[in-house]
Amino acid sequence: MPDDDRTTGRQPQPGERPSDAAHRRAYPAAAPRSGYGYRTAGRRGAAVPPELLEDRTRRMSEFLMPAAVILAGVLIVIAFGLIITRAVRDDDTNAIPPVQPPALGDVPLNPPDQFPIPLPSASDSPSPSPSGTTTKPPERKENPSPAFAGSVSVARTGITAVVDLSNEGTRDWVHWGEQSTFSLERKAEGDFAILEGAPTAPRFRHGFSSQRFSWRGGSPVSNSDGTPTGIRTCGKGNGFTISAPASTSTxxxxxxxxxxxxxxxxxxKLSTGGPAGGGSFEQRGNNLDTVAFVVTYRAPKDGKINVSWVTEDSFSSDCGGVALEAATLR
Known part of the structure; x- marks a missing residue:
């Protein structure tokens, strides 16, 4: 066997003998790392194929992408729903208005201290006896007083020997028969307040009054020291009528x-209606007897007082009847 390091492919290290290097077991060279950045050896040192890594990444993408699309669609639908709801609320003119505060600012809508009102129990207990107090009946309202209809009063009085018509008739005065049967002497500034109605026949001038009537400032006769003249009629139903203004003043x-x-x-009688007044006077002899009637009146509104002096009965076939001498208004 060769004794150099080429048999093992390993060079001796400094301080190491060649024989020691030769006897050590040679380790296989480390496998080169993959360019994907993952470990290429498994638990047992086996390498993971790149195809498996790519398949795993693809599967995760297949799940994540649809989920993201569905989530985006849901968010879009919710957003459109909120926009449409807001538009409908703004355009709804018939929407129920919110609860308004009560008319009295001190009263809350929901008072905090409210307690249920206890209802009476359906027990068989006897009903309480009525108390001794009595309820006062409602007061009866009196009928309102009727509207004023006017007033008329007639009083009969005697006549003084001389009657000063100018002094007595402050508003107007009239005398009949100074010059003729149909003559009428009156206050020049009386504004014709006293008027005679249509005369009836027969009508005569007389001079039988036991009183004398005088005046000043008259027309057409300006002055008179005193005259007993007047006019008369005879026969039942014949007589005279005169009128004068009436107002709310007496x-x-x-x-x-x-x-x-x-x-x-x-x-x-008042022309405005209402009450009337009257009186009578008679003389059974053939001599003229005189009297004065005082008519006090007040009307509810402007009108007239109408007075008639008529023969109610005649006691003589030779022109028994009534006479008229003068009238004054104040």
Whole structure:
């Protein structure tokens, strides 16, 4: 056997004898490493083929790629769903509004201290006896007072010997019969407040009054120191009518009248309706007797007071009836 290191292919190391190097067992040369970066020897030193490594990598890719695609699709669907939901909420005008706070700011929507109200049990206990207190009945409302319909009152009074029409008739005054049967003397500035209605027949002028009527500032007769004249009629149903303004203020109309062998009836009514007033006066003899009627009235609104003085009964076939001398308004 050769004694150099070529038999074994190993050179002696420094300090080592050639015989020792020859007797050592030669180890096979290390296999070159693979260029893939993996270990080429298995547990027993066997090398892993590159084909197996490539197959393992391919299998993992086959699982990971579909999973990534499915996950991306799910995320896209969810994103579209959120976008559509947001758009529908923004466009829904009929959406239920959120709960608003109560009208009183101090009252919470959900009061924290709420307890269930206990319900009465269905026991057989007797019902409590009624208490001794009595319920006060509701107060009865009185009917509202009716609207004012007006007022009329008539009073009969005597006549003084001389009647000053200018002093008594502050609003207006009228005298009948100074000049003729149909003559009428009145206050020049009375604005024709007192008016006579259509005369009835028969109609006569008389001068039988026991009083004297005087005036100043009249028309068409400006002054009179006192006259006993007037007008009269005879026969049942005949008489005179006069009128004067009425308002919500109280006014007084005074009428100087007479009767001769007859009975007269005076009636006063408001043109606005409502109550009426009246009175009567009679003289059974053939001499003229006089009297004054005072009519006090007030209307619910502007209107007139209408007064009639009519022969209610005649006691003589020789022209028994009623007479009219003057009237004043204040």
């Amino acid at each position: 006014r007084t109309l005074k009428i100087y009248v007479g009767a001769l062998a007859g009975r007269g009836r005076l009636t006063a």
